[in-house]
Amino acid sequence: MISQLVFHHNMAMSSSFLLLLLHLLLLSLQHSILRAISSSNVYIVYMGERRHYDSQLIQDSHHEVLSTLLGSQEAARASILYSYKHGFSGFAAVLSQSQAKAIADFPGVIRVVPNRILNVHTTRSWDFLQLKSEIIDGILSRSQSGDGSIIGVLDTGIWPESESFNDDGMGEVPSRWNGVCQEGEEFNSSNCNRKIIGARWYIKGYEAEFGKLNTSGSIEFLSPRDAVGHGTHTSSTAAGALVGNASFMGLAQGLARGGASAARLAIYKVCWSTGGCSSADLLAAFDDAIFDGVDVLSVSLGSAPPLSPYIEDTLAIGSFHAVAKGIPVVCSGGNSGPYSQTVINTAPWIITVAASTIDRAFPTAITLGNNQTIVGQALLTEKHVDKFYPIVYGESIASNDSDEDKARSCDVGSLNATLARGKVVLCFQSQSQRLAFVATRTVTKVKGVGVIFAQLPKKDVASTPGVPCIHVDFTIGTHVLEYIRSTRNPVVRFSLTKTSLGRQISPEVAFFSSRGPSSLSPSVLKPDIAAPGVNILASWSPASPSSSIHQHKVPPLKFKIESGTSMSCPHISAIVALLKSMHPNWSPAAIKSALVTTASTKDEYGQSIVAEGSPHKQADPFEYGGGHVDPNKSADPGLIYDMGITDHVRFLCLMGYNDSAVSLMTKHPTVCHETSKSLADLNLPSISIPELKKSLTVSRTVTNVGPVNSVYSVRVKSPPGVIVQVEPPVLSFNSTAKKLTFKVIFHSQLRVQGRYSFGYLSWEDGGHVVRIPLIVRAVIDDFYADT
Ligand SMILES: *[C@@H]1O[C@H](CO)[C@@H](O)[C@H](O)[C@H]1NC(C)=O
Ligand SMILES: *[C@@H]1O[C@H](CO)[C@@H](O)[C@H](O)[C@H]1NC(C)=O
Ligand SMILES: *[C@@H]1O[C@H](CO)[C@@H](O)[C@H](O)[C@H]1NC(C)=O
Ligand SMILES: *[C@@H]1O[C@H](CO)[C@@H](O)[C@H](O)[C@H]1NC(C)=O
Ligand SMILES: *[C@@H]1O[C@H](CO)[C@@H](O)[C@H](O)[C@H]1NC(C)=O
Ligand SMILES: *[C@@H]1O[C@H](CO)[C@@H](O)[C@H](O)[C@H]1NC(C)=O
Ligand SMILES: *[C@@H]1O[C@H](CO)[C@@H](O)[C@H](O)[C@H]1NC(C)=O
Ligand SMILES: *[C@@H]1O[C@H](CO)[C@@H](O)[C@H](O)[C@H]1NC(C)=O
Ligand SMILES: *[C@@H]1O[C@H](CO)[C@@H](O)[C@H](O)[C@H]1NC(C)=O
Numbered sequence: 001m002i003s004q005l006v007f008h009h010n011m012a013m014s015s016s017f018l019l020l021l022l023h024l025l026l027l028s029l030q031h032s033i034l035r036a037i038s039s040s041n042v043y044i045v046y047m048g049e050r051r052h053y054d055s056q057l058i059q060d061s062h063h064e065v066l067s068t069l070l071g072s073q074e075a076a077r078a079s080i081l082y083s084y085k086h087g088f089s090g091f092a093a094v095l096s097q098s099q100a101k102a103i104a105d106f107p108g109v110i111r112v113v114p115n116r117i118l119n120v121h122t123t124r125s126w127d128f129l130q131l132k133s134e135i136i137d138g139i140l141s142r143s144q145s146g147d148g149s150i151i152g153v154l155d156t157g158i159w160p161e162s163e164s165f166n167d168d169g170m171g172e173v174p175s176r177w178n179g180v181c182q183e184g185e186e187f188n189s190s191n192c193n194r195k196i197i198g199a200r201w202y203i204k205g206y207e208a209e210f211g212k213l214n215t216s217g218s219i220e221f222l223s224p225r226d227a228v229g230h231g232t233h234t235s236s237t238a239a240g241a242l243v244g245n246a247s248f249m250g251l252a253q254g255l256a257r258g259g260a261s262a263a264r265l266a267i268y269k270v271c272w273s274t275g276g277c278s279s280a281d282l283l284a285a286f287d288d289a290i291f292d293g294v295d296v297l298s299v300s301l302g303s304a305p306p307l308s309p310y311i312e313d314t315l316a317i318g319s320f321h322a323v324a325k326g327i328p329v330v331c332s333g334g335n336s337g338p339y340s341q342t343v344i345n346t347a348p349w350i351i352t353v354a355a356s357t358i359d360r361a362f363p364t365a366i367t368l369g370n371n372q373t374i375v376g377q378a379l380l381t382e383k384h385v386d387k388f389y390p391i392v393y394g395e396s397i398a399s400n401d402s403d404e405d406k407a408r409s410c411d412v413g414s415l416n417a418t419l420a421r422g423k424v425v426l427c428f429q430s431q432s433q434r435l436a437f438v439a440t441r442t443v444t445k446v447k448g449v450g451v452i453f454a455q456l457p458k459k460d461v462a463s464t465p466g467v468p469c470i471h472v473d474f475t476i477g478t479h480v481l482e483y484i485r486s487t488r489n490p491v492v493r494f495s496l497t498k499t500s501l502g503r504q505i506s507p508e509v510a511f512f513s514s515r516g517p518s519s520l521s522p523s524v525l526k527p528d529i530a531a532p533g534v535n536i537l538a539s540w541s542p543a544s545p546s547s548s549i550h551q552h553k554v555p556p557l558k559f560k561i562e563s564g565t566s567m568s569c570p571h572i573s574a575i576v577a578l579l580k581s582m583h584p585n586w587s588p589a590a591i592k593s594a595l596v597t598t599a600s601t602k603d604e605y606g607q608s609i610v611a612e613g614s615p616h617k618q619a620d621p622f623e624y625g626g627g628h629v630d631p632n633k634s635a636d637p638g639l640i641y642d643m644g645i646t647d648h649v650r651f652l653c654l655m656g657y658n659d660s661a662v663s664l665m666t667k668h669p670t671v672c673h674e675t676s677k678s679l680a681d682l683n684l685p686s687i688s689i690p691e692l693k694k695s696l697t698v699s700r701t702v703t704n705v706g707p708v709n710s711v712y713s714v715r716v717k718s719p720p721g722v723i724v725q726v727e728p729p730v731l732s733f734n735s736t737a738k739k740l741t742f743k744v745i746f747h748s749q750l751r752v753q754g755r756y757s758f759g760y761l762s763w764e765d766g767g768h769v770v771r772i773p774l775i776v777r778a779v780i781d782d783f784y785a786d787t
Helices: 017-037 055-070 073-079 097-104 123-128 204-210 230-239 279-292 314-324 404-408 436-445 474-486 565-582 588-597 645-654 659-666
Strands: 005-007 041-047 080-084 090-095 109-114 150-155 196-201 243-248 251-256 264-269 276-278 296-299 301-303 329-332 350-356 363-368 373-377 389-393 424-428 450-455 469-473 491-494 529-532 536-539 559-562 614-618 687-692 695-704 710-717 722-727 730-733 739-748 756-764 769-778
Touching: 041 055, 041 097, 041 204, 041 279, 055 073, 055 080, 055 090, 055 097, 073 080, 073 090, 080 204, 080 279, 090 097, 090 204, 090 279, 097 109, 109 659, 150 230, 150 279, 150 565, 196 279, 204 276, 204 279, 230 264, 230 536, 230 565, 243 536, 243 559, 251 536, 251 559, 264 279, 276 279, 279 314, 296 314, 296 565, 301 314, 301 329, 314 329, 314 350, 314 645, 314 659, 329 565, 350 565, 350 588, 363 469, 363 474, 373 474, 389 474, 424 436, 424 474, 436 450, 436 469, 450 474, 450 491, 469 474, 529 565, 565 588, 588 769, 645 659, 687 695, 687 739, 710 722, 710 769, 722 756, 722 769, 730 739, 739 769
Parallel strands: 150 264, 150 296, 196 264, 296 329, 329 350, 350 529, 389 424, 424 450, 450 469, 687 769
Antiparallel strands: 005 301, 041 090, 041 109, 080 090, 243 251, 363 373, 363 491, 373 469, 389 491, 536 559, 695 739, 710 730, 710 756, 722 739, 756 769
């Protein structure tokens, strides 16, 4: 079965999207050919408990199982792709469907899962988060910028020559590090240093599915070297060194640095420019990262909805094993917003990140022929500026074999080349054509000179390949249209884009950021937290096809502005690395709790954070989880909602997975016991009750990580329509009472089928405010009854 893995940068706006689309097309073509010529495929075989600690013995046992099935040692060697040894025992192999069926019945084999192709669906940001290096009492100095922490990045690899990865002033590689610097095409051991302390690459699963990687059509390196740019961007955002005077062709100029600039990087290249990441490869990378000794894993990818059961989702399985070893896993929540129930990577042991805007904007002036000036957003640096061009409305230059509706949004092939040539075209987003890059491509094709794209107000801009494109909202678009209609020879002139700082209200939740609730487990609030993910400047791969789009006069791009939850994910990974440096013994759940309970729901001006797409209402936990990350506060959360692996096992049992499925996750025979507890009792830093009938009592346990003798009182803002009581209302901690349990009782007041409503519960000791979101939907028993 093939699902698709998506990088979570906002491809709708990205210049590399076109290329990706093309790759996907080729990929599916290539794939169906492959399917036709061979029924052979890749399967992941999960074995039981690891019986040996010697990894050679484990590997031998995998070979033995395969040899028995296939009849010979040679056939087994040819078939096996990976032997997983560290997180759990199992292997990936090329098997026919009937062989896969047969092996499932072998003793010791717990489950056989087909490989999936997880489909390829800064500067300012750190200052904005108040992580200025000059602040000496903040989290940066207390954690020494993450010194000692190792961040593992599962992505498209790295461009090691980027200045972000220089290791000036860094100490010896920690002696506990077990990783390697795996050589390959244009990558040898001297490409690793004290910053990039490990690099590996994984392609066996990908090639077993699609055949040998053909690099002649596009650039790719059979090595950890990044041909896409995505992995270089996320790695430098997380742990890039300080680079002065970084910019994207002069825009967003300033000091570029990663959030944990003293942390080390371990690179695991699992995604390929030719089309995605194979789950067999991804699992191998998780396995190695656990063995290598990373402290945090940053994973800016995933499969688009519908969500697979956690017991079949490689990312959920790999991260479960990492978390069991104390390694927090941070994932992007997806770019399918602003629609409800689109969030992905929703397992409770993962930290799932939403994207927010920052206070940096790229205003670009448009002067109309009547001397009026209006302002849009773009990344215009040189071409086609400061000269008047005729402007025309897309609808009025429809190609005679298209229709006006399509031409209004400049949909593919909708414009008449004779009439568009040499002109700027005004296009309006429509229900069926929502993307500025599609309009840009259309106008470029008919030899227009520019696009003004009117769309729902949002702040992410991208350097689209082709003619310059300026984003405006519908009001400004309508104004331009009135101007066009008011004069015989309408003309416009674009000015160079300026970089504006601190002049727009922020943060807001990004338009594209996927929203909760989780469609798989709505009682686990997702996303967990929001972090900057809009117009983020970070290092880029000069080999990337989207670098050469600008190649006219400019040298290949070294830095690029990108938007997506892919960009917000490494921001959180960096903060997790800082927290790990300060609190090495905190569990992944404790770290998540610290982030969530200290997050902010107010913007810089003290007003409630709103979301692009619904800008006139307060954002809610389905948009930002606990809120917008506050790195400094997260270092000292006061109380922690902790969880261990037994809690996660209870979650799997409550999800209804059977013993054998749960055993696969835990690596040893596990029996689910009947329990009176519900999913709502999981000790998460949130309480989410998707179906509240009359009343429900939920319990939570908090651990004091602040001053030993602390007294906290509760404060509750009940979700509308629900009465909330907390017992006891005061918690007194001392040297013996470090962990205390409380009950939260919810009573529904509604006598009709309800909507989700939101509130919060906080424990306050006069200094700390430990806040968790409350999410409740009241339901009535007889809603479906025929009355
Ligand atoms: C960071 O937190 C510490 C203690 O939690 C506080 O003393 C300090 O003022 C904070 N710094 C900033 C810049 O908020
Ligand atoms: C790695 O490659 C570079 C450039 O090709 C070369 O100069 C260097 O000697 C190589 N280093 C090793 C250790 O092979
Ligand atoms: C690789 O791709 C190129 C074009 O992209 C094609 O001409 C060539 O035949 C391909 N090679 C193989 C081995 O498939
Ligand atoms: C910074 O970079 C810009 C071009 O990107 C260049 O014009 C300028 O001289 C540089 N400034 C410094 C101080 O290096
Ligand atoms: C626009 O302004 C310029 C000088 O700034 C002036 O020469 C021109 O006549 C003005 N055009 C209109 C239509 O007002
Ligand atoms: C484009 O417009 C020109 C001029 O009006 C017309 O002659 C031509 O047929 C049109 N072509 C298409 C494909 O619409
Ligand atoms: C569109 O215009 C082209 C070029 O003038 C002409 O060949 C074609 O027949 C026209 N198509 C329609 C549907 O009118
Ligand atoms: C456990 O559940 C899986 C599906 O999730 C199923 O394939 C398997 O047969 C079940 N095992 C038992 C023993 O019921
Ligand atoms: C700690 O608090 C508990 C009740 O919360 C109390 O029973 C116990 O005596 C206290 N212990 C100390 C050492 O104060």
